[in-house]
Amino acid sequence: MSKFRYIFIGFMLTFLSSWVGLVVLPVWGLGNFKQTPDPATGEMIPPLLSSLEKEGRAIYIANGCIYCHSQQVHPARVRTDIERGWGVRRTVARDYMNQEIAQMGTMRTGPDLSNIGVRNPSETWHFLHLYDPQITSKGSNMPPFAFLFDKKKKDPKNPAKDALTFPAGFGPGAGYEVTPTHEMRALVAYLQSLKLSSYEIPEAPAARIESLEK
Amino acid sequence: MNPKIAPAADPEAVEKSRLQRLEIDRAARWPVGIFIGSSLVWLILGSVLAIAASIKLHDPAFLAENAWLTFGRVRPAHLNIVAYGWLSTAGIGIGLWILSRLCRAPIRDNRSLTLAAVLWNMGNAVGTWGILRGDSTAVEWLEYPTYAAPFLLVSFAFVMLESVGLIRRRPPGHIYISQWYIMAAFFWFPSLYFTAHGLLVLAPVQAPAQPPINWWFAHNALGLWFTPIGLGAAYYLIPKIIGRPIHSYYLSIIGFWSLAFFYAWNGMHHLIGGPFPAWLITASVVASVMMFIPVITVAINHHFTMVGHFKKTIYSPTLRFVVFGAMCYTLASFQGSTMAIRPLNSITHFTHYTIAHAHLGAYGFATMVFFGSIYYIMPRLLEREWPSRFLIRVHFWSCAVGFIGYFVFLSWGGVLQGLEMNKDTTPFLEIVANTMPYLKLRTVSGSLMTLGHLAFVTSFCWMVIRHRASSGEPTLFTNRVPDPDPIP
Numbered sequence: 001m002s003k004f005r006y007i008f009i010g011f012m013l014t015f016l017s018s019w020v021g022l023v024v025l026p027v028w029g030l031g032n033f034k035q036t037p038d039p040a041t042g043e044m045i046p047p048l049l050s051s052l053e054k055e056g057r058a059i060y061i062a063n064g065c066i067y068c069h070s071q072q073v074h075p076a077r078v079r080t081d082i083e084r085g086w087g088v089r090r091t092v093a094r095d096y097m098n099q100e101i102a103q104m105g106t107m108r109t110g111p112d113l114s115n116i117g118v119r120n121p122s123e124t125w126h127f128l129h130l131y132d133p134q135i136t137s138k139g140s141n142m143p144p145f146a147f148l149f150d151k152k153k154k155d156p157k158n159p160a161k162d163a164l165t166f167p168a169g170f171g172p173g174a175g176y177e178v179t180p181t182h183e184m185r186a187l188v189a190y191l192q193s194l195k196l197s198s199y200e201i202p203e204a205p206a207a208r209i210e211s212l213e214k
Numbered sequence: 215m216n217p218k219i220a221p222a223a224d225p226e227a228v229e230k231s232r233l234q235r236l237e238i239d240r241a242a243r244w245p246v247g248i249f250i251g252s253s254l255v256w257l258i259l260g261s262v263l264a265i266a267a268s269i270k271l272h273d274p275a276f277l278a279e280n281a282w283l284t285f286g287r288v289r290p291a292h293l294n295i296v297a298y299g300w301l302s303t304a305g306i307g308i309g310l311w312i313l314s315r316l317c318r319a320p321i322r323d324n325r326s327l328t329l330a331a332v333l334w335n336m337g338n339a340v341g342t343w344g345i346l347r348g349d350s351t352a353v354e355w356l357e358y359p360t361y362a363a364p365f366l367l368v369s370f371a372f373v374m375l376e377s378v379g380l381i382r383r384r385p386p387g388h389i390y391i392s393q394w395y396i397m398a399a400f401f402w403f404p405s406l407y408f409t410a411h412g413l414l415v416l417a418p419v420q421a422p423a424q425p426p427i428n429w430w431f432a433h434n435a436l437g438l439w440f441t442p443i444g445l446g447a448a449y450y451l452i453p454k455i456i457g458r459p460i461h462s463y464y465l466s467i468i469g470f471w472s473l474a475f476f477y478a479w480n481g482m483h484h485l486i487g488g489p490f491p492a493w494l495i496t497a498s499v500v501a502s503v504m505m506f507i508p509v510i511t512v513a514i515n516h517h518f519t520m521v522g523h524f525k526k527t528i529y530s531p532t533l534r535f536v537v538f539g540a541m542c543y544t545l546a547s548f549q550g551s552t553m554a555i556r557p558l559n560s561i562t563h564f565t566h567y568t569i570a571h572a573h574l575g576a577y578g579f580a581t582m583v584f585f586g587s588i589y590y591i592m593p594r595l596l597e598r599e600w601p602s603r604f605l606i607r608v609h610f611w612s613c614a615v616g617f618i619g620y621f622v623f624l625s626w627g628g629v630l631q632g633l634e635m636n637k638d639t640t641p642f643l644e645i646v647a648n649t650m651p652y653l654k655l656r657t658v659s660g661s662l663m664t665l666g667h668l669a670f671v672t673s674f675c676w677m678v679i680r681h682r683a684s685s686g687e688p689t690l691f692t693n694r695v696p697d698p699d700p701i702p
Contacts, residue, residue, distance in 0.1 A: 004389055004397075007394055007397075012401065015438070015474070019405075021479065021497065022481060022494070027423045033420060060352075061352040063284055063287065064285065068285075078486070080637065084638050094422065101352070101418060101424070102422070106563070107569075108565070137643060139647050141270075141274045141646055141650075143270060143284055143286075144274065
């Protein structure tokens with residue numbers, strides 16, 4: 001046993017080195033961010049999520065949006081994220097401090113969503129896009145999320161106020177109407193809240209970052 | 215390997231060694247058999263979900279009406295099932311059996327191990343159900359919700375206890391490199407899982423610190439769990455089958471320590487360009503490039519041991535699968551090192567190229583080595599031969615050809631996707647359209663791989679229920695044995 005004991009101590013020590021370097025140090029260095037006042041408005045940034053937005057984030061997580069959509073804008077010297085309009089500056093660590101569960105992602109089958117709340121603020125657009133992506137983005141391979149909508153027989157005397165209006169060729173068919181469920185409203189509220197690098201923050205003032213990168 | 219154990223000349227010692235192996239195999243029959251048998255259920259389920267997810271990427275309306283089957287749930291269900299249901303379950307069984315053989319100690323407590331197998335499978339079932347019903351954590355490689363984790367950890371505690379028992383009961387003397395790898399894996403994996411699940415799911419640290427922990431875990435699930443089990447199995451099986459010792463024992467030790475140290479530091483190359491300190495990512499890029507050391511040592515050892523014996527892959531199913539796997543290991547590791555280099559990473563990261571690479575490691579290497587190991591272990595556990603040469607052939611060729619297609623098509627599509635994504639003039643939907651042919655070819659290749667899995671499972675069930683009387687001789691690809699070596 002004595003000989004194996006040394007091997008055991010050895011391989012647990014190599015493991016421990018990575019545990020200290022890649023777990024403890026990141027938690028120590030990246031796990032204690034605080035909000036800071038916006039120099040222009042005095043509001044605390046990054047903003048907190050509302051309870052509806054948090055519900056929406058849970059829907060985003062449950063349905064695995066992360067497997068196709070990242071939430072990180074890379075600097076111009078790495079990728080063309082900024083030219084593509086996915087953000088005015090790269091995202092920095094503090095931008096994520098209120099996200100609670102990081103959804104930075106590792107795949108871009110679909111576009112980055114860091115700043116989708118700025119790029120596409122329209123609630124109607126999101127409802128249509130999520131109901132059937134082909135309505136707004138023909139040729140997309142994003143799945144439809146019609147299961148987060150209610151489809152009902154239309155009452156001609158009392159149509160739902162929040163029923164979606166579809167372009168020709170789409171929609172639930174004559175005599176039916178489609179309304180977003182509470183989950184869908186929460187999800188869209190969360191998407192609209194995604195403005196991860198749309199404000200200035202001391203460590204990443206938009207102008208300075210851009211000039212540095214060019 | 216150890217010349218002291220079985221001096222071939224002494225018939226009494228040979229018989230004693232044979233009886234000892236028989237005793238070891240009989241003690242392992244139930245626990246190892248259950249681990250391996252149940253892993254095949256997950257293999258099939260994982261393959262079905264893989265095909266569903268693959269179809270969804272080129273035909274998004276496929277099975278899209280039901281929340282349980284939306285892409286964002288089917289994909290993590292596939293990943294977790296193949297990682298924890300198939301690879302881990304089979305890996306535990308294979309690891310325990312090889313450990314028991316090399317320690318020359320029978321498994322003592324097979325009731326607790328059988329309970330461990332049941333708990334492990336329950337953990338997977340509960341976890342998969344959790345993902346599909348919408349409780350996924352969306353932490354990559356850790357999607358099983360918290361309520362599945364206790365099953366896995368308790369089960370693993372039993373496995374660790376038994377593995378320590380085997381090491382303690384071994385006769386004094388030499389410890390073979392496979393024992394190092396397997397013991398290390400049995401301790402690394404629970405340490406990884408416990409840390410990551412605790413800090414990311416149970417009591418999450420602040421969000422900016424989560425991705426480093428996530429990728430420390432996810433990369434090491436391959437590097438410090440499947441890889442050491444796969445390498446341990448290859449180091450055991452290749453010399454066993456060709457009947458000559460490993461090329462260089464000293465190299466295998468260098469390989470072990472350099473893998474233990476560098477692989478553990480690899481994961482941050484998944485975060486290049488992200489909002490993290492440069493030192494963190496650079497440390498991982500360096501460690502990833504340093505992986506050339508363990509990989510070259512292992513490659514020299516595996517391939518130089520094989521030199522002059524490649525003809526034996528004509529008849530030995532185990533050897534053919536394991537050699538295929540060992541080659542994929544070399545390839546996957548070289549590729550992985552290059553993918554960590556920043557300029558190349560900026561093309562391949564965020565694309566299907568990474569998915570192809572992950573399959574080269576988890577499928578081309580780990581899965582193929584595990585298939586080979588199961589071909590070797592099962593006849594010894596059940597004392598009966600594989601029933602059909604034809605099914606083994608179908609298994610090998612479907613998986614090998616299907617996988618090569620999978621890898622080539624998806625890598626090609628991924629590079630195009632990455633190059634186009636870096637040109638801001640190419641509209642995003644045009645990139646999506648350009649990847650379509652490759653995604654469709656992936657579905658075709660994946661279906662071929664699944665066909666191979668079905669042949670394997672048919673063969674396995676046939677063997678277990680004794681549908682056909684065994685010939686009493688090993689089932690080989692062909693009877694034309696190329697040289698007079700005894701077939702182990």
